[in-house]
Amino acid sequence: MSVYSIKDLEHLSGIKAHTIRIWEQRYDLFSPQRTATNIRFYNDDDLKLILNIASLKNHGIKISKIVAMPEDVLADEVRKIEFEDLSHEDQISALTLAMIDLDEKSFASLLELSIEKMGFEKTMVEIIYPFMRKIGILWLTNAINPAQEHFISQLVRQKLIVATDHTQTNENGPLFLLFLPEGELHELGLLYANFLLRSRGARTVFFGQTVPLEALEEVYHKLNPDYLMTSITTSPESKDVQQYIKRLGTRFKNSIVYITGSRVVGQDIEIPTNVSVLNQFEDLNQITRDIAINKSQG
Structure with missing residues (x-):
């Protein structure tokens, strides 16, 4: 009890x-x-x-x-x-x-x-x-x-x-790779982001929990995504977060990388130019609204 x-x-x-x-x-x-x-x-x-x-x-x-x-x-x-x-x-x-x-x-x-x-x-x-x-x-x-x-x-x-399975795939939408760092298991927020992105007209590839950066980098060069998205809640350790984010910015420099999670939001961390922090749900909603607008204008 x-x-x-x-x-x-x-x-x-x-x-x-x-x-x-x-x-x-x-x-x-x-x-x-x-x-x-x-x-x-x-x-x-x-x-x-x-x-x-x-x-x-x-x-x-x-x-x-x-x-x-x-x-x-x-x-x-x-x-x-x-x-x-x-x-x-x-x-x-x-x-x-x-x-x-x-x-x-x-x-x-x-x-x-x-x-x-x-x-x-x-x-x-x-x-x-x-x-x-x-x-x-x-x-x-x-x-x-x-x-x-x-x-x-x-x-x-x-x-x-x-x-998410009931959303229609837009073959012409921007491509997002969604993943969690190695050792990270809290995926509900990322699952919701996957649903929202697909419902607004983005293409997504959802890798889910505990993805090594080396494995992600290999598929990255095959898929050439427009965006990556991840959440850092429990892994990596707080002392290693800065280095991890730096590696994201360097290894995936041709894409925009969105990150969120308690070990990032509100923390004193240096953010690479191609990395952006999602501080709250409204930030995610704004991204998906922009996708929907671009889709309608296209």
């Missing part, structure tokens, strides 16, 4: 830690355990309860009424609103509950409903990306079981691959 701090509960539910402490004392909501240094920690059941409370409270139900509900009634009330026109915050909470329970059916249903109402791109940007960012932070701090994170990542990965 995963272990959460009160800040983790705040982070996932949107309810301030101060408020959670007040409710804990006033309504005897939780019975948190304590570490050897007397710090409270909470379990999956506590997180599920605070998420359910947050969902009902967001729908105008008073906290005094919520805490008086038996557990089965509370669960029924949450299910009644689960497939309504939920706010983004409520959808993210519902996805989190599905993650905790490893409930693939519920997770998939929530995603399908959001895609039906908002479209695939808006669901990715406004629901999935904020959700994965929250989960990613908890995973990095060991607050959640890595198996839960991998469970969700694989479900999102499947959706991205299916959506």
Whole structure:
């Protein structure tokens, strides 16, 4: 079972830690355990309860009424609103509950409903990306079981691959090579970039995880791409990132190289002239919009 701090509960539910402490004392909501240094920690059941409370409270139900509900009634009330026109915050909470329970059916249903109402791109940007960012932070701090994170990542990965397969290839579009550095496994962002680029009229070759530069260089000279795109989140090591980026600029000097990831964004790194950093989703959207404009003008 995963272990959460009160800040983790705040982070996932949107309810301030101060408020959670007040409710804990006033309504005897939780019975948190304590570490050897007397710090409270909470379990999956506590997180599920605070998420359910947050969902009902967001729908105008008073906290005094919520805490008086038996557990089965509370669960029924949450299910009644689960497939309504939920706010983004409520959808993210519902996805989190599905993650905790490893409930693939519920997770998939929530995603399908959001895609039906908002479209695939808006669901990715406004629901999935904020959700994965929250989960990613908890995973990095060991607050959640890595198996839960991998469970969700694989479900999102499947959706991205299916959506990409349904895009039409534009044989005259600019060519992008998408890859992750050797040892880098976090590919969801790159998969989404692949989907966006193809849907906007670019040609893409997706190499995926842990690609040695020597192997990439060999196919580079065969394909002569216009662009390369990669993300650096965990590999290479921080001390080696500067040298890696320099090698990208030198080895692929006839192309524009787009890079992103936590080891690049906001870091004090010297960037070669043919390399550009994508600091946020909007940068990627701008690239794909430019491709779409050029395609229509061509």
